[in-house]
Amino acid sequence: MSGEAFAAYGARLSIDLDALCDNWRHLRGRLASGDCGAVVKADAYGLGAAQVAPALYRAGCRQFFVAHLNEGIVLRPLLPADATLSVLHGAHPGSEAEFVRHGLQPVLNSLPQVAAWRALAGRLGRPLPAILQIDTGMARLGLDAGEFAQLLASADGLAGIELRCLMSHLVSAEDPATPINRRQLADFRAALARLPGVKASLANSSGIFLGADYHFDLVRPGAALYGVAPVAGQANPLRPVVRLQGKVLQIRRIAAGTAVGYSHTWTAGRDSRLATLAVGYADGYLRSLSNRGVARCDGVALPLVGNISMDTLIVDITELPEGRLGEGDYVDLADPVNGVDAIAGRAGTIGYEILTSLGRRYARSYLGAAEDDALAA
Numbered sequence: 063m064s065g066e067a068f069a070a071y072g073a074r075l076s077i078d079l080d081a082l083c084d085n086w087r088h089l090r091g092r093l094a095s096g097d098c099g100a101v102v103k104a105d106a107y108g109l110g111a112a113q114v115a116p117a118l119y120r121a122g123c124r125q126f127f128v129a130h131l132n133e134g135i136v137l138r139p140l141l142p143a144d145a146t147l148s149v150l151h152g153a154h155p156g157s158e159a160e161f162v163r164h165g166l167q168p169v170l171n172s173l174p175q176v177a178a179w180r181a182l183a184g185r186l187g188r189p190l191p192a193i194l195q196i197d198t199g200m201a202r203l204g205l206d207a208g209e210f211a212q213l214l215a216s217a218d219g220l221a222g223i224e225l226r227c228l229m230s231h232l233v234s235a236e237d238p239a240t241p242i243n244r245r246q247l248a249d250f251r252a253a254l255a256r257l258p259g260v261k262a263s264l265a266n267s268s269g270i271f272l273g274a275d276y277h278f279d280l281v282r283p284g285a286a287l288y289g290v291a292p293v294a295g296q297a298n299p300l301r302p303v304v305r306l307q308g309k310v311l312q313i314r315r316i317a318a319g320t321a322v323g324y325s326h327t328w329t330a331g332r333d334s335r336l337a338t339l340a341v342g343y344a345d346g347y348l349r350s351l352s353n354r355g356v357a358r359c360d361g362v363a364l365p366l367v368g369n370i371s372m373d374t375l376i377v378d379i380t381e382l383p384e385g386r387l388g389e390g391d392y393v394d395l396a397d398p399v400n401g402v403d404a405i406a407g408r409a410g411t412i413g414y415e416i417l418t419s420l421g422r423r424y425a426r427s428y429l430g431a432a433e434d435d436a437l438a439a
């Protein structure tokens with residue numbers, strides 16, 4: 063995007079596809095065997111599935127996951143036929159034929175979903191691929207222990223279903239110390255033992271860092287690909303992927319004692335210089351960062367002051383040299399030092415929510431991961 067084109071926007075969001083692909087390679091490098099997939103639901107955690115998924119394909123990824131059928135329908139034409147695209151929410155009643163039409167693989171989460179998929183395979187007269195999810199602790203999606211036993215005991219159970227994988231999802235993988243991890247692993251292994259020869263998938267990003275016991279045949283990282291720290295309280299080995307720069311709309315001087323912004327939640331303790339940036343909560347810059355967030359310029363941390371508005375926020379730039387910033391200049395709102403986890407910490411949330419809230423109004427640019435011939439082939 064040219065400088066002129068950027069001028070039409072309040073902020074620039076750059077997404078580093080080389081860093082993203084390096085992160086995928088890092089995660090794959092932690093596996094002794096098996097495949098490293100990629101979770102690209104929610105528009106690749108807000109970063110743009112149309113750019114992220116093809117870049118990961120070029121890096122070697124062949125297993126992709128979205129949440130909704132519609133996400134799969136949109137993404138499928140952007141990936142070559144040898145990429146598998148699985149829909150985590152499974153096939154809702156009546157939507158099964160859409161999966162076949164669009165070349166999508168459902169994650170079957172309930173007995174009715176299994177029955178409907180089996181019935182469609184029967185009608186089409188050929189096996190249909192699927193992943194089966196069992197619940198080992200989330201109590202969210204997947205067959206519980208009783209339903210799993212019922213499925214295995216029934217005569218037609220998985221007839222006509224080409225079971226590509228048994229999967230489950232970890233509750234607290236980011237906390238290696240919690241006994242829930244081992245309990246889920248044991249339950250998952252016990253279930254898998256009842257389906258000899260079937261492949262298995264348990265680990266999300268953090269699960270990969272729990273060690274080889276958790277890797278099985280396929281891992282499903284999402285957040286770590288996008289730079290979120292996988293292990294609570296430990297150094298993050300992954301590269302930051304996003305940089306957000308907000309545009310200065312106006313610079314002003316205020317006297318000590320001047321109150322700032324809606325509801326006057328901050329009052330200057332000294333004569334100050336302020337910069338108003340063209341980013342607000344309508345851009346996904348969370349209002350909970352009011353008086354908590356920081357911007358950065360030339361390595362200087364600049365506090366956000368006053369309440370964040372819908373389209374603007376105010377930064378105290380008194381610590382910067384006079385004249386350093388003017389209208390139309392940019393300051394960093396997310397960068398490698400002030401990354402998604404740091405921002406999340408200040409906002410009282412998790413890096414996932416910071417990413418998936420990233421605004422649609424930003425001028426987006428994608429860096430790196432130059433196209434090669436792999437996709438054109």
Ligand SMILES: Cc1ncc(COP(=O)(O)O)c(C=O)c1O
Pocket residue numbers: 101150231265266267268282283284285286
């Ligand atoms: C079933 C499932 N697998 C994998 C993931 C990826 O998890 P993470 O982003 O923590 O790597 C998710 C995301 O929530 C998920 O729901």
